[in-house]
Amino acid sequence: MAGDKEILNKIRSVKNMQKITSAMEMVAASKIRKAKKQMNASRPYAERIRKVIGHLGAANPDYKHPFLEERETKRVGIIVISTDKGLCGGLNVNLFKCVIAEMSAYQENKIDVDLVLVGSKSVQFFKRLGGKVVGTATNLGDRPQVNDLIGAIKIMLDSYNEGNIDQLFLAHNEFISTMSQKPKIKTLLPVSTINEDSDSLQSHWDYIYEPDAIDLLDGVLMRYIESQVYRGATENIACEMAAKMVAMKSATDNAGEIIDKLQLAYNKARQAAITQEISEIVGGAAAVSG
Amino acid sequence: MSSIKIDIVSAEGEIYSGEATMIYAPAKMGEVGIAPRHAPLLTALKPGEVRVQDQDGKERFFYITGGVLEVQPHLVTVLADTALRGEELDEAAAQEAQKQAEEALKGASAETDIKRAQVELVEANARYRAAQKLKGIK
Numbered sequence: 364m365a366g367d368k369e370i371l372n373k374i375r376s377v378k379n380m381q382k383i384t385s386a387m388e389m390v391a392a393s394k395i396r397k398a399k400k401q402m403n404a405s406r407p408y409a410e411r412i413r414k415v416i417g418h419l420g421a422a423n424p425d426y427k428h429p430f431l432e433e434r435e436t437k438r439v440g441i442i443v444i445s446t447d448k449g450l451c452g453g454l455n456v457n458l459f460k461c462v463i464a465e466m467s468a469y470q471e472n473k474i475d476v477d478l479v480l481v482g483s484k485s486v487q488f489f490k491r492l493g494g495k496v497v498g499t500a501t502n503l504g505d506r507p508q509v510n511d512l513i514g515a516i517k518i519m520l521d522s523y524n525e526g527n528i529d530q531l532f533l534a535h536n537e538f539i540s541t542m543s544q545k546p547k548i549k550t551l552l553p554v555s556t557i558n559e560d561s562d563s564l565q566s567h568w569d570y571i572y573e574p575d576a577i578d579l580l581d582g583v584l585m586r587y588i589e590s591q592v593y594r595g596a597t598e599n600i601a602c603e604m605a606a607k608m609v610a611m612k613s614a615t616d617n618a619g620e621i622i623d624k625l626q627l628a629y630n631k632a633r634q635a636a637i638t639q640e641i642s643e644i645v646g647g648a649a650a651v652s653g
Numbered sequence: 654m655s656s657i658k659i660d661i662v663s664a665e666g667e668i669y670s671g672e673a674t675m676i677y678a679p680a681k682m683g684e685v686g687i688a689p690r691h692a693p694l695l696t697a698l699k700p701g702e703v704r705v706q707d708q709d710g711k712e713r714f715f716y717i718t719g720g721v722l723e724v725q726p727h728l729v730t731v732l733a734d735t736a737l738r739g740e741e742l743d744e745a746a747a748q749e750a751q752k753q754a755e756e757a758l759k760g761a762s763a764e765t766d767i768k769r770a771q772v773e774l775v776e777a778n779a780r781y782r783a784a785q786k787l788k789g790i791k
Contacts, residue, residue, distance in 0.1 A: 401665070401666070404665060404666035404667065405664055405665065405666070407660070407662045407667055408662045408663060408664045408732060409664075411660075411662060411723070411730050411732060412721075412732055415695065415721065415723055415732070418695075419695070452781070453777075453778065453781050456774055456777045456778060456781070459770070459774055460771075460774045460778070463765075463767060463770045463771055463774060466765060466767060467771070470767060476765070479750075479754075480754070486757045486758070489758065489761070489765070490757065490758050490761045491761070492761075492765055492769055492770045492773070493761050493762035493763060493764050493765050493766050494761070494763070494764075494765040495763045495764075495765075496754045496757075496758050496761075497751060497754060498747070498750035498751050498753070498754045499750060499753045499754040499757050499758075500750055500753070501753070501757070508665065508735065509664050509665060509734075509735045510735065513738075513743060513746045513747075514743075514745075514746030514747045514748070514749050514750035514751075515747075515750040517743050517744075517746060517747040517750075518747050518750055518751060521747065569693065570693045570694055570695035570723075570724075571692055571693065571694045572694075572695055572696070573680055573681060573694070573695070573696035573697070574681055574682060574696075574697070576695075578697070579695060579696070579697060579721070582697055582721065583721055583732075586664070586720075586721070586732065586734070589664065590664045593664050593665075594664075
């Protein structure tokens with residue numbers, strides 16, 4: 364029977380695909396753990412540095428750093444963190460939808476948007492659709508490093524210092540659980556009112572500053588922003604791996620279903636061929652004896 | 654002998670955490686030695702070595718590429734940089750990122766086609782949902 368061989372070939376190729384998707388699923392599952400660990404490792408630094416900024420802000424009420432000052436918004440910057448690779452379900456699409464909604468809201472108010480893109484997928488997306496992209500950082504790998512992000516962040520910080528942009532946002536996926544990730548856009552600049560813990564103000568202590576508070580504030584704020592973006596990048600990796608695991612799991616399940624169906628079709632075809640052969644033999648024998 | 658808690662953290666993770674009797678750090682204005690009950694101090698660090706003496710008199714060395722040192726009477730925090738920093742280095746990194754952007758987006762327009770983007774995203778979503786549904790029917 365003609366269909367037999369074709370069906371067998373198809374089953375074999377689907378089986379091969381299933382092997383690949385299930386391997387990818389397992390790889391993603393093991394990477395989630397590492398990615399989550401890296402994401403959490405950045406927390407103590409961010410918390411510490413936030414506290415220091417709080418003290419610095421309280422110590423120098425006369426000096427208003429531009430990063431802490433709100434001003435009229437004429438142009439905004441968005442740092443978009445996407446994945447480098449695909450095959451992770453609707454993760455990037457959901458994020459882009461969120462970003463585009465934000466951008467169209469700004470466009471209506473005649474506010475321009477500058478973009479810094481992290482991750483190849485966002486570069487591809489905005490290349491196709493256009494956008495004022497001032498910087499990119501791609502191929503960060505599974506363990507992004509602050510080093511890879513400094514350049515892209517500096518472009519935005521400089522632009523803010525020069526007054527080109529008046530607000531800076533960070534768009535990335537938030538890791539809620541392995542099953543659920545949510546796109547999120549949060550404000551980086553101006554740095555929102557820092558929760559100054561009241562007890563430190565009451566006790567009236569202050570640091571000795573070396574060299575002086577203003578220079579220190581510059582450096583600390585810059586590092587604070589960087590640590591935020593870095594955290595976003597690591598969180599996005601965790602999201603990517605989680606989404607990839609889920610997507611690959613459903614691909615593996617689907618492949619299993621397809622194999623079952625094909626197997627059934629193959630069995631039927633084989634059975635039909637045998638039945639036909641028997642009836643031919645019986646028919647032939649009857650003709651001879653009759 | 655009194656001791657002081659020290660945390661050395663970088664954006665990429667915790668490096669060291671423990672008790673110490675004496676800490677030396679390469680501050681911007683020269684090396685500083687921190688003993689327990691030091692006055693609160695905040696200073697920038699330059700690339701160099703942080704030396705931590707623990708209660709057994711053992712010394713540990715940590716090389717850092719710069720950062721910030723925060724001292725409170727019973728707690729010292731070193732916010733270490735993970736990368737070598739400097740005005741020129743940062744500038745070069747920024748230019749690199751910009752160049753990358755220009756190359757990657759050669760030929761793309763500077764205006765985002767929001768209408769088209771929305772249509773495309775809705776389409777992608779619909780495809781995704783359709784695939785999910787198909788899976789349910791089977």
